[in-house]
Amino acid sequence: MNRCARPVVRLATAIRHASQGTRTYVDSSLAENVKTDLKNVKKNSKKQKRSKVPRKNPITGEPIEPPSGKVEIKGHSVLLGARLRRSFLYVPAHNERFLEKALKSAADCIVFDLEDGVAPSEKKQARKNLKNLWERLATEGYRIGENQGADLCLRINHEGWLGPKQWEGPSKTIQAPSLEIDQDLDLLALRSVLKLGVNVVAPKVNFPYDIRNIRELVLQKQKAVVDPSRQIKRLEMIPTIETALATLNLGLFHSHAKQFSAMVFASEDYCASMGIPRTQDHSNMLFARSQLVHVCKASRNTPIDMVCQDFKDLSILEKECEEGVYLGFEGKQAIHPDQIETINRIFSPKIQEVEWAKALLEAVEKNKTDGAFEFEGKMVDRPVFRKAENILEISNRIEKFEKDKFVTKLEF
Ligand code: COA
Ligand code: MG
Numbered sequence: 001m002n003r004c005a006r007p008v009v010r011l012a013t014a015i016r017h018a019s020q021g022t023r024t025y026v027d028s029s030l031a032e033n034v035k036t037d038l039k040n041v042k043k044n045s046k047k048q049k050r051s052k053v054p055r056k057n058p059i060t061g062e063p064i065e066p067p068s069g070k071v072e073i074k075g076h077s078v079l080l081g082a083r084l085r086r087s088f089l090y091v092p093a094h095n096e097r098f099l100e101k102a103l104k105s106a107a108d109c110i111v112f113d114l115e116d117g118v119a120p121s122e123k124k125q126a127r128k129n130l131k132n133l134w135e136r137l138a139t140e141g142y143r144i145g146e147n148q149g150a151d152l153c154l155r156i157n158h159e160g161w162l163g164p165k166q167w168e169g170p171s172k173t174i175q176a177p178s179l180e181i182d183q184d185l186d187l188l189a190l191r192s193v194l195k196l197g198v199n200v201v202a203p204k205v206n207f208p209y210d211i212r213n214i215r216e217l218v219l220q221k222q223k224a225v226v227d228p229s230r231q232i233k234r235l236e237m238i239p240t241i242e243t244a245l246a247t248l249n250l251g252l253f254h255s256h257a258k259q260f261s262a263m264v265f266a267s268e269d270y271c272a273s274m275g276i277p278r279t280q281d282h283s284n285m286l287f288a289r290s291q292l293v294h295v296c297k298a299s300r301n302t303p304i305d306m307v308c309q310d311f312k313d314l315s316i317l318e319k320e321c322e323e324g325v326y327l328g329f330e331g332k333q334a335i336h337p338d339q340i341e342t343i344n345r346i347f348s349p350k351i352q353e354v355e356w357a358k359a360l361l362e363a364v365e366k367n368k369t370d371g372a373f374e375f376e377g378k379m380v381d382r383p384v385f386r387k388a389e390n391i392l393e394i395s396n397r398i399e400k401f402e403k404d405k406f407v408t409k410l411e412f
Contacts, residue, residue, distance in 0.1 A: 083151050084401050085109045085262055085302050085331040086347035087340045090155070092117035093126035099133055103142070105337040106344060106405065109151045114184050115158065115203050123157075123180070127187055130154070138192035142407045149405035153238060155201040156184040156214070167213040174217050185214070188235075189221035199236040199261075204269065206245045208256035211237045215259065236261040238304075242269035247288040250295045257299030264333060265292050267306035282323065293328040305329040311336040321346035348398050349391045357388035357395075 089107035091098045093114055102110050118126045142148040159166070159177040169175030176182035188198060202214050215237050222232050237260040241247060247270070253263070270288060271278045278285070289305070296303035305324035310316040317339055324332050325346060332343045349357075363375050364385055372381035 083108070083261075083302075084397060085151065085304060087334050087343040088264070088304050088331055089334045089337065089340060090117055090307075092122075093130050094118050094122035096129055099129060101337055103146045103150075105147060106340050107147065107150055107334065107337075108331065108344065108401075109153060110147070111153045111155050111201055112198075113155045115155050127183060130187060131190065131192075134190060134192040134196060134198070138195040141410075144407050144410060146407050147405055148407050149401055151199060152196055153199045153201045154184070154188060155203060157181050158202070158204040167209075167217075174213050174220065176217060185218050185221055188218045189225050191225065194222060194226060194232060197233040199238060201238045201240060201264065203240045203266070204242050204246070205239040206243060207249055208253050208259060211239050211259045212256070238262045238264060240264040240266045241288070241292055242266035243273040244270075245273075247291065250291045254295045254299050257295070257301055260301060262302035262304055262331075263292055263296050264304045265289050265306050266333075268309075282320075286327075289329075290327055297328060302331060303329045305332040307333040307335055308339065309335070311339055314338070314342050317342050318346065349395045353391050354395045357391040360388045361385065361392070 085108050087107045088109045088111060089102055089105060090111050090113045091102040093099065093112045099112070112130055114123060114126055114130075157178075157180045159181055166177045167174050176185055187193065188200065200214060200218065202211055205211055215235060218235055219232065222235075226232060239246075239253070239260055241250065241253075241263060242265075246253075253260075265285075265288065267278055267282075267285060270285065274284075276284050282289075285306070293303045295301075305320075305327075308317040308320045321332055321343055329347075331347055334340055334343055360375055360380060363373075364370060367373055370382060370385065372379055374380070375384075
């Protein structure tokens with residue numbers, strides 16, 4: 001979308017995009033989807049409207065009054081050219097059962113883990129499993145019921161990332177700081193990976209040059225296995241911020257924002273690095289989480305929130321997701337397939353938000369103005385129109401993405 005165009009000019013496109021009607025939510029099983037979810041969402045929203053209990057501020061726990069009985073508009077950030085990464089599912093790669101199951105989940109992003117989810121004694125097996133799986137996907141393709149839309153990522157091991165020298169090999173070439181990392185990065189130089197386009201999640205980075213060096217080294221390795229005339233798919237880097245030092249350096253990451261496309265906040269390691277407990281209200285992590293969101297928003301990268309470890313209680317997850325959206329996160333890490341539906345749902349605009357956005361943009365068009373006017377008892381002006389456009393843009397993007405996510409028939 002041309003961001004410089006005046007809102008009135010963009011209206012027709014925005015409304016056309018949003019006019020397709022129902023939005024699809026796909027659960028881990030292929031058969032369950034759209035209608036039941038839409039009904040539930042409608043039913044829940046009716047319940048919420050009727051309820052006299054005021055909603056709570058997810059951070060402070062204080063009650064907040066919904067604005068004049070109307071739906072509360074979050075105004076999700078626009079996803080400028082970036083992928084949808086609402087749910088970010090970790091899959092410890094030594095476990096073949098998990099690998100199979102992950103491919104059948106509705107995760108927007110599947111992160112094959114070689115780091116902390118895998119015991120040192122299992123790392124070798126984990127690499128072998130990934131090699132086999134990627135070979136199968138690249139040669140035979142995805143099977144019926146598998147999620148072909150998910151962004152595939154590899155979470156590599158880390159070495160404390162001590163400084164630029166750590167990456168220096170003979171005659172100043174870049175080399176991996178350990179054999180373990182070298183083996184992880186070798187995995188990314190497979191032909192299957194080049195075909196599938198697997199991205200990198202870099203844990204515990206402390207400085208932007210860690211990201212640059214990992215990327216350079218992977219590209220170096222990839223170039224060695226392909227025909228030099230062939231272009232290599234863009235390799236996206238996703239650093240995870242999980243130390244006090246990385247949090248302090250978030251400003252530096254902003255200056256190198258072109259090096260990565262999303263950023264992840266990892267609560268457990270952050271709390272360990274700070275020597276603090278992970279409290280129920282998460283207030284002691286607000287500084288780091290909010291800073292990370294600001295860096296991402298200022299640099300058009302996707303901020304991804306912490307894991308909810310209570311994977312058996314979806315009401316806790318739901319509350320955490322609301323809190324994440326409220327802070328500006330655009331997605332959340334998951335550790336279990338059962339968490340995906342809740343995360344995808346809450347990190348998507350609600351039906352009422354989409355309806356509100358359409359009605360507002362229609363009113364703008366009718367009024368033939370992009371200045372301030374009254375809408376549903378409130379003053380609206382350009383920032384509000386932009387919010388409405390963002391909601392429609394995201395909703396439209398989600399609808400398209402969900403439509404083709406799962407393989408329903410095999411193409412020969
Ligand atoms: N990815 C893919 N599939 C998963 C999965 C995951 N992360 N976690 C569980 N599953 C699958 C199981 O294989 C099982 O499927 P099956 O019955 O068809 O075999 C199903 O989901 C239900 O699993 P369940 O029995 O409820 O969980 P579990 O006891 O097997 O595992 C955990 C629970 C927490 C140990 C497991 O979910 C896990 O290891 N998560 C990832 C942890 C991680 O990556 N940590 C590092 C990042 S923070
Ligand atoms: Mg961690």
